Amino acid sequence: xxxxxxxxxxxxxxxxxxxxxxxxxxxxxxxxxxxxxxxxxxxxxxxxxxxxxxxxxxxxxxxxxxxxxxxxxxxxxxxxxxxxxxxxxxxxxxxxxxxxxxxxxxxxxxxxxxxxxxxxxxxxxxxxxxxxxxxxxxxxxxxxxxxxxxxxxxxxxxxxxxxxxxxxxxxxxxxxxxxxxxxxxxxxxxxxxxxxxxxxxxxxxxxxxxxxxxxxxxxxxxxxxxxxxxxxxxxxxxxxxxxxxxxxxxxxxxxxxxxxxxxxxxxxxxxxxxxxxxxxxxxxxxxxxxxxxxxxxxxxxxxxxxxxxxxxxxxxxxxxxxxxxxxxxxxxxxxxxxxxxxxxxxxxxxxxxxxxxxxxxxxxxxxxxxxxxxxxxxxxxxxxxxxxxxxxxxxxxxxxxxxxxxxxxxxxxxxxxxxxxxxxxxxxxxxxxxxxxxxxxxxxxxxxxxxxxxxxxxxxxxxxxxxxxxxxxxxxxxxxxxxxxxxxxxxxxxxxxxxxxxxxxxxxxxxxxxxxxxxxxxxxxxxxxxxxxxx
Numbered sequence: 064x065x066x067x068x069x070x071x072x073x074x075x076x077x078x079x080x081x082x083x084x085x086x087x088x089x090x091x092x093x094x095x096x097x098x099x100x101x102x103x104x105x106x107x108x109x110x111x112x113x114x115x116x117x118x119x120x121x122x123x124x125x126x127x128x129x130x131x132x133x134x135x136x137x138x139x140x141x142x143x144x145x146x147x148x149x150x151x152x153x154x155x156x157x158x159x160x161x162x163x164x165x166x167x168x169x170x171x172x173x174x175x176x177x178x179x180x181x182x183x184x185x186x187x188x189x190x191x192x193x194x195x196x197x198x199x200x201x202x203x204x205x206x207x208x209x210x211x212x213x214x215x216x217x218x219x220x221x222x223x224x225x226x227x228x229x230x231x232x233x234x235x236x237x238x239x240x241x242x243x244x245x246x247x248x249x250x251x252x253x254x255x256x257x258x259x260x261x262x263x264x265x266x267x268x269x270x271x272x273x274x275x276x277x278x279x280x281x282x283x284x285x286x287x288x289x290x291x292x293x294x295x296x297x298x299x300x301x302x303x304x305x306x307x308x309x310x311x312x313x314x315x316x317x318x319x320x321x322x323x324x325x326x327x328x329x330x331x332x333x334x335x336x337x338x339x340x341x342x343x344x345x346x347x348x349x350x351x352x353x354x355x356x357x358x359x360x361x362x363x364x365x366x367x368x369x370x371x372x373x374x375x376x377x378x379x380x381x382x383x384x385x386x387x388x389x390x391x392x393x394x395x396x397x398x399x400x401x402x403x404x405x406x407x408x409x410x411x412x413x414x415x416x417x418x419x420x421x422x423x424x425x426x427x428x429x430x431x432x433x434x435x436x437x438x439x440x441x442x443x444x445x446x447x448x449x450x451x452x453x454x455x456x457x458x459x460x461x462x463x464x465x466x467x468x469x470x471x472x473x474x475x476x477x478x479x480x481x482x483x484x485x486x487x488x489x490x491x492x493x494x495x496x497x498x499x500x501x502x503x504x505x506x507x508x509x510x511x512x513x514x515x516x517x518x519x520x521x522x523x524x525x526x527x528x529x530x531x532x533x534x535x536x537x538x539x540x541x542x543x544x545x546x547x548x549x550x551x552x553x554x555x556x557x558x559x560x561x562x563x564x565x566x567x568x569x570x571x572x573x574x575x576x577x578x579x580x581x582x583x584x585x586x587x588x589x590x591x592x593x594x595x596x597x598x
């Protein structure tokens with residue numbers, strides 16, 4: 064009997080770009096071939112990544128907040144910095160996507176194009192071509208209530224993929240790990256008529272999921288009555304509150320009385336094949352899902368999309384750590400560290416469509432945060448032992464920019480300062496224009512906000528102007544440095560994902576596994592699904 068996944072090509076990821084076997088052609092047109100069709104080929108790709116990135120550990124082991132305190136630009140080829148400091152900001156933010164200029168140094172072009180060739184392709188796959196039995200349900204306004212554009216895009220695609228894989232492995236029961244507010248669970252239940260158990264660590268989320276599902280159920284019951292077609296009744300997802308820390312915990316949950324009754328109600332022969340899934344299951348949860356897939360016989364398939372690589376555990380001599388998990392990567396002795404795993408979370412696809420003003424403010428904010436680190440090291444050195452976090456002020460600014468587009472106004476860093484009231488912030492008195500804002504005053508504003516968030520409000524003299532004066536001559540180099548470092552992000556994410564794929568491939572012929580980009584990366588950057596089934 065042929066495999067239900069016979070329509071999958073193990074080199075499918077570039078079918079929508081090319082009819083050739085899996086390969087990536089860099090922007091320099093060099094024919095670099097990498098495949099993840101077999102464990103041997105996947106490990107070869109992984110080793111190529113490790114070999115290339117090792118000499119650039121000064122990028123991925125560092126963090127931009129230490130740009131001034133650790134004089135990070137001095138580790139970079141001086142010719143690269145001198146070249147890029149003259150480039151417009153629009154070019155710099157395209158570098159992580161493989162952008163190069165012909166007049167750049169050859170070594171710089173090779174660095175960027177090689178990284179591009181090593182990164183897993185992110186363009187959204189033609190899902191109907193890859194999954195011929197997939198049926199995409201267009202979601203109505205009732206079931207999408209509360210979803211933003213990103214969430215709706217993700218749920219529509221992932222639910223269709225999960226439904227398709229469930230049919231392939233002949234299961235009607237789905238376990239949604241890290242279910243959040245239950246959007247995926249509810250679409251699978253109401254639109255695809257699957258039996259779903261939604262597991263989340265938050266009891267608040269569980270309550271919201273259940274209440275929302277009850278409201279949606281009324282709509283679908285009314286729809287059935289109006290159709291006069293009858294059929295089976297509408298069921299809602301079962302919600303379970305549990306912080307899943309291991310595959311053993313999933314086994315315990317599945318062996319509970321409620322779970323067994325839930326499964327048996329859906330199975331005519333008292334067997335309950337299961338499919339595990341999770342939309343952006345955080346940190347180690349995505350890895351736990353893969354281990355549960357292998358260890359629990361009832362679990363026949365898994366569709367996993369990970370995120371928050373910075374929260375992965377990476378401990379030596381810990382067999383259950385989140386990275387690495389494959390024997391192949393463990394044998395290399397590679398240790399990434401939190402800074403590089405955080406870098407793997409970044410989004411080149413969003414940066415390349417970032418507008419000029421937003422890009423400029425991005426670099427300004429990085430400069431202010433790095434200068435603030437100088438301030439902390441000088442006046443509050445004890446605070447640095449805990450890796451201080453002062454919040455995502457850049458994200459707040461980007462939201463301001465998006466909300467202001469309708470009025471034809473893009474707020475600058477100056478207007479962002481005016482939005483708060485802890486310190487007066489004035490433009491240059493002679494010009495009154497945003498572009499002539501005294502950056503020293505803005506840095507003082509930024510720093511006082513940061514100190515407030517860190518509860519460092521001791522009364523002591525702080526020479527804000529002096530700190531900024533030291534940093535300012537090197538501010539123009541932070542954009543080039545950030546862009547070059549960010550170019551490593553897609554490759555580091557590729558390494559983490561290939562480690563997971565290899566972990567499954569190392570099981571031999573008992574498992575089929577593939578990676579598929581199922582979302583538009585500009586909308587949802589963490590768009591690669593790891594899909595596996597037992598054979």
